[in-house]
Amino acid sequence: MNRIFVYVLVWAVMVAGTLLQVVIFNSSATANLKNLGVVAIAVAEILLAATFYLNLRYEPKILALFPILAILAVVVFITAATLAVGM
Amino acid sequence: MAYQGFSIKRWLTTTDHKDIGILYIVTSIYFIIVGGSLAELVRIQLAVPSNSLLVPATYEQTVTLHGLIMILWFLSPLGVGLANYFVPKQIGAKDMSFPRLNAMSYWLYLFSGVLLLSTLFLPGGGAGTGWTLYAPLNTSLYSPQPGVTLAALAFAMLAVSVTISSINFITTILRARAKGVTWRRLPAFTWSILMTNILMLFAFPPIAAALVLLTTDRVLGTVFFSSFEGGSILWAQLFWFFGHPEVYIVALPALGIMAEVLVTFAQRPLFGKTLFVIELSAVTALSIGVWIHHMFMTGIGFDVREAFSLTTLAISVPFEGLVLNLVLTLRKGTIKLTTPMLYALGGIFFVILGGITGVFQGFIVLDYLFHGSYWVVGHFHYVMVGTAIFGLVAALYYWFPKITNKMYNEKRGKILFFISFIGFNILYFPYFFLADMPRRIESYAANPQWWPFNLTATIGALIFGPALLLTFANLIQGYRKGKGAEANPWGARETEWTGNFTGAAQAEEGVAADSQKEVSRMEENSPVEKSRFTYLPVTISVGAAVFLTGFVLFWPVAVMGLGVILAAIIQWFKDDVRDKYAVVKEAIGENWPFNSVSKEKVGVWIFLVSEVVLFGSLLTAYIYVRLRSPVWPAAAQVHNITIGTTNTLILLTSSLAMILALQAIRSGSLRGLKSGLIGAFTLGTAFLAVKLGVEWPLEIANGFVISGGLAPSSYFTLMGVHALHVGVGLAGMTYLIAKAFSGRFTAQSHTSVELLGLYWAFVDIVWLILFPLFYLV
Numbered sequence: 101m102n103r104i105f106v107y108v109l110v111w112a113v114m115v116a117g118t119l120l121q122v123v124i125f126n127s128s129a130t131a132n133l134k135n136l137g138v139v140a141i142a143v144a145e146i147l148l149a150a151t152f153y154l155n156l157r158y159e160p161k162i163l164a165l166f167p168i169l170a171i172l173a174v175v176v177f178i179t180a181a182t183l184a185v186g187m
Numbered sequence: 188m189a190y191q192g193f194s195i196k197r198w199l200t201t202t203d204h205k206d207i208g209i210l211y212i213v214t215s216i217y218f219i220i221v222g223g224s225l226a227e228l229v230r231i232q233l234a235v236p237s238n239s240l241l242v243p244a245t246y247e248q249t250v251t252l253h254g255l256i257m258i259l260w261f262l263s264p265l266g267v268g269l270a271n272y273f274v275p276k277q278i279g280a281k282d283m284s285f286p287r288l289n290a291m292s293y294w295l296y297l298f299s300g301v302l303l304l305s306t307l308f309l310p311g312g313g314a315g316t317g318w319t320l321y322a323p324l325n326t327s328l329y330s331p332q333p334g335v336t337l338a339a340l341a342f343a344m345l346a347v348s349v350t351i352s353s354i355n356f357i358t359t360i361l362r363a364r365a366k367g368v369t370w371r372r373l374p375a376f377t378w379s380i381l382m383t384n385i386l387m388l389f390a391f392p393p394i395a396a397a398l399v400l401l402t403t404d405r406v407l408g409t410v411f412f413s414s415f416e417g418g419s420i421l422w423a424q425l426f427w428f429f430g431h432p433e434v435y436i437v438a439l440p441a442l443g444i445m446a447e448v449l450v451t452f453a454q455r456p457l458f459g460k461t462l463f464v465i466e467l468s469a470v471t472a473l474s475i476g477v478w479i480h481h482m483f484m485t486g487i488g489f490d491v492r493e494a495f496s497l498t499t500l501a502i503s504v505p506f507e508g509l510v511l512n513l514v515l516t517l518r519k520g521t522i523k524l525t526t527p528m529l530y531a532l533g534g535i536f537f538v539i540l541g542g543i544t545g546v547f548q549g550f551i552v553l554d555y556l557f558h559g560s561y562w563v564v565g566h567f568h569y570v571m572v573g574t575a576i577f578g579l580v581a582a583l584y585y586w587f588p589k590i591t592n593k594m595y596n597e598k599r600g601k602i603l604f605f606i607s608f609i610g611f612n613i614l615y616f617p618y619f620f621l622a623d624m625p626r627r628i629e630s631y632a633a634n635p636q637w638w639p640f641n642l643t644a645t646i647g648a649l650i651f652g653p654a655l656l657l658t659f660a661n662l663i664q665g666y667r668k669g670k671g672a673e674a675n676p677w678g679a680r681e682t683e684w685t686g687n688f689t690g691a692a693q694a695e696e697g698v699a700a701d702s703q704k705e706v707s708r709m710e711e712n713s714p715v716e717k718s719r720f721t722y723l724p725v726t727i728s729v730g731a732a733v734f735l736t737g738f739v740l741f742w743p744v745a746v747m748g749l750g751v752i753l754a755a756i757i758q759w760f761k762d763d764v765r766d767k768y769a770v771v772k773e774a775i776g777e778n779w780p781f782n783s784v785s786k787e788k789v790g791v792w793i794f795l796v797s798e799v800v801l802f803g804s805l806l807t808a809y810i811y812v813r814l815r816s817p818v819w820p821a822a823a824q825v826h827n828i829t830i831g832t833t834n835t836l837i838l839l840t841s842s843l844a845m846i847l848a849l850q851a852i853r854s855g856s857l858r859g860l861k862s863g864l865i866g867a868f869t870l871g872t873a874f875l876a877v878k879l880g881v882e883w884p885l886e887i888a889n890g891f892v893i894s895g896g897l898a899p900s901s902y903f904t905l906m907g908v909h910a911l912h913v914g915v916g917l918a919g920m921t922y923l924i925a926k927a928f929s930g931r932f933t934a935q936s937h938t939s940v941e942l943l944g945l946y947w948a949f950v951d952i953v954w955l956i957l958f959p960l961f962y963l964v
């Protein structure tokens with residue numbers, strides 16, 4: 101029963117996060133601030149989804165390393181490509 | 188084995204790792220004969236400064252096909268074939284973790300090659316872009332012929348094959364090691380294959396992404412690579428992010444083999460095994476971060492190039508370290524110069540020369556001189572042909588008695604080695620004197636001073652090519668007429684020969700015999716698969732080839748191909764529902780740190796890694812073009828944010844339903860499972876309906892069409908790929924629902940629900956990235 105409660109709670113937080121993103125986007129903040137807010141919430145939501153939907157708690161820790169490694173590689177690549185564009 | 192002797196049915200339907208290994212080996216040898224003949228044509232063309240054998244367009248296609256076939260359809264598949272045969276044997280597994288997928292990898296590989304070759308016969312021929320398929324030469328503007336689209340799709344099909352097989356290998360090595368095969372005792376060859384497959388997992392999704400974008404460019408009118416906003420650099424980035432790791436994908440298995448061969452014939456343990464493994468891992472990790480050294484001349488920022496010059500020098504340290512370990516293994520050894528040993532030593536000689544030339548190119552200043560010249564061609568032929576081919580031929584000889592139970596003709600083997608070695612050097616060494624001759628030209632009438640070197644190289648080619656051909660003939664002859672071989676003619680100590688996985692042999696003979704017995708008892712007791720034969724992998728692969736051909740040439744044919752694929756997949760699911768292929772349970776062995784995770788789950792996780800890299804590459808392309816574009820339409824002007832938000836909520840809720848379904852069956856409630864699945868399915872369908880049925884028509888009506896520039900290009904392509912994933916998830920759910928309604932899930936047995944749940948969560952997460960990036964930021 102409490103597991104179900106946790107899942108529903110996570111879902112509710114993500115729904116709220118999505119709505120918050122839209123609110124931030126429609127606000128009158130500066131473009132940079134808006135982007136920052138939207139991206140920060142997205143990252144938080146992804147982590148939430150990964151931790152709960154993927155049930156990481158029941159896997160050996162090292163499994164979590166795979167996707168993290170993958171995400172790291174992607175981040176490195178994106179950063180390098182962005183740098184390459186910038187210069 | 189149900190089939191004795193030769194049977195076409197057996198070879199079409201087998202899922203046995205040894206059979207599939209042989210299929211890979213034989214097919215790759217077929218491809219080297221094709222690719223090698225093309226190379227001979229090139230060399231004959233260049234024997235004199237101007238020659239009319241090949242007109243420029245034909246010459247370009249010949250060189251392109253040669254490069255693609257040799258690297259992608261010969262070198263790495265031969266490594267995969269050997270690995271298929273020997274990795275399970277080295278780690279004491281009965282088979283690969285997913286035998287049917289293993290067969291599927293092979294058939295996809297074979298038919299992708301058939302597609303590639305068939306491009307030659309299409310109007311306008313195949314790709315004439317060089318194996319790097321550089322943009323904008325690869326776009327419809329410069330290469331309008333349909334053969335280029337088909338070649339790109341064949342390449343993408345190969346990428347799928349490679350990804351499936353790398354998931355299979357990694358899972359097998361992680362999960363199926365016999366008792367005693369701890370990480371410490373994992374054989375060198377298996378280590379090299381593990382690293383190779385990790386590299387494949389990271390390298391092939393980016394090229395698949397690039398090829399998807401290239402295809403949408405060529406077929407649907409997107410403008411990723413034809414745009415002036417850095418289209419050609421975008422291609423180079425994606426290609427070399429794949430291309431550089433690919434060179435190590437080719438090299439590492441050869442190094443692993445050399446380690447095995449040197450250890451056996453120097454009769455010494457591998458020098459610094461732990462260090463060797465660390466160096467292998469370092470090369471693997473670093474090779475993902477050096478690709479810009481292929482782009483030193485593209486005018487990207489100097490700082491970036493400087494950084495990549497440093498990483499290139501950095502990677503040469505562990506790489507040369509590996510070579511040093513091999514060389515030091517020989518010290519104080521009692522060396523037996525058998526044919527495989529000669530090839531391994533030859534390979535080491537070439538890797539040293541090739542490695543050094545690579546370091547030269549790693550310096551930006553020097554690369555100004557070398558880039559695009561025959562010096563570079565010399566460099567990579569020394570490593571690719573010298574190291575990789577010599578290493579792989581060493582393996583063919585070394586494991587020949589194990590595969591065939593026969594012995595090849597040693598004397599002929601040695602003679603052919605010397606001819607090959609000399610021919611090779613006559614062929615490639617002159618290239619180092621041609622640092623001013625550009626690559627990929629079909630005549631050099633204005634520069635007669637290049638002629639002597641070219642003529643020498645051609646003579647070398649006419650020695651080396653036939654020698655290689657005779658080498659294969661020698662092996663075939665050994666198979667047909669050779670004398671019977673003992674079980675372990677080399678006195679090798681590695682597990683694939685001894686069958687002794689606990690390492691007791693070195694200490695006491697008696698213990699070794701005991702553990703031998705234990706192994707065979709293990710085999711007797713484990714449940715036997717109900718069936719090992721299936722037509723489905725070959726059917727799906729034929730369907731895929733038909734589909735892709737039709738997609739390029741005549742769409743009704745594509746519909747047929749799709750029908751075949753779908754029918755076969757449905758049959759596959761039906762087989763699963765009836766547990767027709769209940770795969771062997773491996774005896775409990777070493778599987779730290781995955782002791783409590785099923786192999787299916789490990790497989791899905793690894794698959795998700797490849798998916799992360801795929802979407803990561805597509806997203807990178809999107810961010811890249813967006814940053815490069817001087818203007819980009821504001822999201823609010825082109826997209827309806829209300830629709831986007833609604834769809835986000837729908838998908839989030841669908842994920843919730845899915846996880847609740849899983850939770851229900853965990854506590855034994857079949858009813859909860861059914862309603863959860865139906866909820867998830869309905870919401871997922873709603874998502875697609877809104878996306879494709881409401882949102883896209885609205886946007887298109889507003890003039891936001893796929894061919895309308897970079898913004899719609901990236902929007903429709905990424906959304907399309909995501910929608911495709913949603914569709915696949917929904918198909919999986921239909922299967923689960925059918926299975927649930929036939930009451931086949933219980934609290935104890937519901938792995939497939941959990942696996943699809945993982946996948947569905949992933950599709951959800953991708954959307955959580957796409958939504959803000961496209962609708963808000």
Ligand code: HEM
Binds near residue numbers: 438549566570
């Ligand atoms: C391990 C075996 C290796 C293989 C199979 C290999 C393969 C290749 C290939 C195929 C190319 C040419 C790609 C093309 O333009 O078509 C190439 C270029 C290059 N390689 Fe290697 N290589 C190896 C080792 C190394 C090492 C150890 C280094 C340096 C430490 C290195 C540095 C380079 C550089 C800098 C280039 C770019 C040259 C240019 O295009 O100007 N390579 N290599």
Ligand SMILES: [Cu+2]
Binds near residue numbers: 431434477478481
């Ligand atoms: Cu490279």
